[in-house]
Amino acid sequence: MPESLDESTVRHVAQLARLSLTDDEVAQFSIQLAKVLRYMDQLNEVATDDVEPTAHSLPITSVFREDAIVSSLGVNDALSNSPGAHESMFQVPKVLDQGDS
Amino acid sequence: MPDKNLTTRTIVGLEIHVQLRTRTKMFCGCAVEPDAPPNTCVCPVCLGHPGSLPVINRRAFEYALLTGLALNCEIARRTKWDRKSYYYPDLPKNYQISQYDLPIAQNGYVEFEVSGVPRKIRIKRAHLEEDAGKNVHDVPGCTLVDLNRAGTPLLEIVTEPDIETADEAHAFCTELQRIVRYLGVSEANMQKGQMRFEPNVNLSINSDGKEFRTPLSEIKNLNSFRAVRNAIEYESQRQEAAWLADPAYVQGNVPNENRGWDDEKGVTEFQRLKEAAHDYRYFPDPDLVPVELADAVIAERRDSLPELPASCRRRFVSDYGLDAKDAEIIINHRETAMLFEAVVNCGGPPEIAGKQFINVWLMLANDRNVEVTELGVEADRMARLAKITAAGTVNKTAAKSLAEVMVERQEDPSVLAEELGLVQVQDRGATEAWVSQAISENEQAVRDALGNPKKAKAAAGFLRGQIMKISGGKADPKLVGQLIEQKLEQLRSDT
Ligand SMILES: [Zn+2]
Numbered sequence: 001m002p003e004s005l006d007e008s009t010v011r012h013v014a015q016l017a018r019l020s021l022t023d024d025e026v027a028q029f030s031i032q033l034a035k036v037l038r039y040m041d042q043l044n045e046v047a048t049d050d051v052e053p054t055a056h057s058l059p060i061t062s063v064f065r066e067d068a069i070v071s072s073l074g075v076n077d078a079l080s081n082s083p084g085a086h087e088s089m090f091q092v093p094k095v096l097d098q099g100d101s
Numbered sequence: 102m103p104d105k106n107l108t109t110r111t112i113v114g115l116e117i118h119v120q121l122r123t124r125t126k127m128f129c130g131c132a133v134e135p136d137a138p139p140n141t142c143v144c145p146v147c148l149g150h151p152g153s154l155p156v157i158n159r160r161a162f163e164y165a166l167l168t169g170l171a172l173n174c175e176i177a178r179r180t181k182w183d184r185k186s187y188y189y190p191d192l193p194k195n196y197q198i199s200q201y202d203l204p205i206a207q208n209g210y211v212e213f214e215v216s217g218v219p220r221k222i223r224i225k226r227a228h229l230e231e232d233a234g235k236n237v238h239d240v241p242g243c244t245l246v247d248l249n250r251a252g253t254p255l256l257e258i259v260t261e262p263d264i265e266t267a268d269e270a271h272a273f274c275t276e277l278q279r280i281v282r283y284l285g286v287s288e289a290n291m292q293k294g295q296m297r298f299e300p301n302v303n304l305s306i307n308s309d310g311k312e313f314r315t316p317l318s319e320i321k322n323l324n325s326f327r328a329v330r331n332a333i334e335y336e337s338q339r340q341e342a343a344w345l346a347d348p349a350y351v352q353g354n355v356p357n358e359n360r361g362w363d364d365e366k367g368v369t370e371f372q373r374l375k376e377a378a379h380d381y382r383y384f385p386d387p388d389l390v391p392v393e394l395a396d397a398v399i400a401e402r403r404d405s406l407p408e409l410p411a412s413c414r415r416r417f418v419s420d421y422g423l424d425a426k427d428a429e430i431i432i433n434h435r436e437t438a439m440l441f442e443a444v445v446n447c448g449g450p451p452e453i454a455g456k457q458f459i460n461v462w463l464m465l466a467n468d469r470n471v472e473v474t475e476l477g478v479e480a481d482r483m484a485r486l487a488k489i490t491a492a493g494t495v496n497k498t499a500a501k502s503l504a505e506v507m508v509e510r511q512e513d514p515s516v517l518a519e520e521l522g523l524v525q526v527q528d529r530g531a532t533e534a535w536v537s538q539a540i541s542e543n544e545q546a547v548r549d550a551l552g553n554p555k556k557a558k559a560a561a562g563f564l565r566g567q568i569m570k571i572s573g574g575k576a577d578p579k580l581v582g583q584l585i586e587q588k589l590e591q592l593r594s595d596t
Pocket of ligand 1: 129130
C-alpha cells in the first residue's frame with residue numbers, strides 16, 4: 001500500500017458521499033485514507049481459512065417483530081429537525097431526476 | 102444495409118418489484134397507508150434518525166418465503182441484510198436495506214402458457230428490500246419529499262434472460278401477478294405501484310453466420326402489462342434499426358443504458374448511460390442480525406402453499422374438460438377459480454358450469470362492475486342452474502335470463518323457471534304450431550331457405566330465432582331444428 005491514495009479515488013469517494021473537497025483536502029485525505037487502508041491490510045495477515053464468514057458480531061439470529069401498527073411521530077415532530085419544510089413536506093434543494101433508485 | 106441472411110432474436114430479462122401486503126413497514130411499526138396525508142406515517146427508524154434500530158417485520162419475511170417457494174426457488178437457510186448506499190432525498194438513511202449476496206430465494210422457475218403453448222422462465226433470485234419515499238417537484242426551485250412510503254416492504258424478483266418476445270413477457274408478468282395474488286402476499290395493483298416492471302432488453306443478431314449483441318437497455322416507468330409489451334416491442338425494433346444504421350452498435354463498443362417508457366408517445370427515451378451507474382458499496386448492515394431458517398420450517402411452509410394458477414389451469418382442463426381458453430379466464434382470479442370448483446363440488450356438470458361462468462356469470466359480474474363472487478349467487482344455486490340446463494329443463498338462452506333473476510332474487514332456479522315460464526317445452530304439438538306460425542309470418546326467409554343456396558343457411562337460422570322468440574324462449578332448440586328441417590323439406594317437395 002503506497003503512502004497516499006491516488007487523487008481520483010479520493011475525489012470519487014467524496015463524490016459518492018456528496019462532499020466537496022478543496023485540492024488541499026484531497027491531498028490531506030489521500031494520505032489519511034492510505035493509512036486507514038494500511039491498517040485494514042494488517043487484518044489480512046490473520047489466517048482466517050478455517051473461520052466461517054460472519055455477517056454480524058452478535059451470536060443471535062432471526063429477530064422479528066410482529067406486523068402490528070405502532071403510532072408514528074406526527075407531522076410536526078417529523079418535520080421539526082428538517083432544515084426546510086413546505087406544508088407537510090420536507091423541502092430540499094431541487095434535485096435532477098437521476099432516474100434510478 | 103439490407104441483408105438477406107439476417108436473423109434477430111430478442112433477449113429479455115425482467116426485474117419486478119412486488120409490494121408485500123403488510124400492515125406495517127419492513128423495519129418499523131409505521132402503517133403502510135398510501136392514502137395518508139404526507140409524512141404522517143413516519144418514525145425515527147424510517148426517517149433514518151441516529152440511534153434508531155430496524156427490526157424485521159415477520160409477516161414480510163413469511164410472505165417473501167412463500168413467494169420464493171411458489172417460484173420453485175431454493176430457500177436460503179441463512180440470509181442476511183446489506184446496505185446499498187446512494188444519496189437521494191427520498192432515501193433518508195442514504196442507504197437502502199436490501200439483500201445482496203445471500204438473498205432469501207434463488208434458482209427457481211415459473212411455468213405458464215403463452216397463447217396455449219407451455220413456457221418456462223427461470224428465476225435468478227428474489228430478495229427483500231425497503232421502498233424509498235416520494236419526491237414531488239411541483240414547487241419551483243425545490244424538491245418536496247413525502248416519506249410515508251419509505252420503508253414499505255418490497256420483494257425484488259429477477260428472472261434469467263429467458264424471455265424471447267414481448268408477448269411472452271406480457272404472459273409472464275400476468276402469471277406472476279396471479280401467483281402473488283393466489284398466495285395473498287400482494288394486491289399487485291399496478292395503478293397503485295404495487296407491482297413494477299423493469300425489462301432488460303437487447304438483441305442477438307445473426308448476420309451471415311456471425312453473432313452481434315446490441316447493448317442492454319433497462320426500461321423504467323412501466324406500470325401496465327400493455328406498457329411492458331409495447332416497450333419491449335419498441336425497444337427491439339429500435340435496437341435493430343440502430344445496429345443496421347451502424348454495425349458498431351454492439352456490446353463492448355457502446356455502454357448499456359437506462360431508458361424511460363413514454364406511454365403516450367409509445368417510445369423509450371434515453372435517460373443515462375450505465376457507465377455512470379452508481380457505486381453502491383454494499384456491505385452487511387450491522388443493525389440487523391441474519392435470519393436462519395430450519396429445514397422443517399421451510400418444508401412446513403411448502404406444504405401450506407395454496408394451489409397455484411398453473412395447477413388449477415391444468416386440472417380444470419384435464420379433470421373438468423374445460424377449453425384451455427375458458428380455463429385461462431376462470432383461473433385468472435383465485436376467488437373465481439374457487440367458486441367454480443365449489444359449483445362443481447355441488448354437482449354442477451363441469452362443462453356446462455364452465456360455459457355458464459364465461460357466458461353468463463362473469464358477464465353479469467362485469468356488467469355490474471363487481472367480482473363474480475360478489476353477485477350474491479352461491480355455488481349451490483349456480484350448480485343447480487347448470488344441472489337443469491344439462492337436463493334440458495331450460496335451454497341455454499333461458500338459463501341466461503334465469504341467471505339475471507337469480508342475482509336479484511334468492512330463489513332456486515327451478516322455482517324461478519316455473520314462475521317465469523322458462524321451462525323448456527318438449528311438447529311436439531306446441532312446437533309445431535310455433536314453427537308453422539314463424540313460417541307463415543316470414544315469407545321472404547322461407548323463400549331464401551328454399552331457393553337461394555347462398556342465403557339458405559342464414560335464413561334457416563333466422564327462422565329458428567323467430568321460433569324461439571314466439572315461444573318466449575321456452576322452445577327446445579334441438580326439437581325446433583328438427584321440425585324446421587322437416588317443414589322446409591315438405592314445402593320443397595310441395596313446389
Ligand atoms: Zn417508521
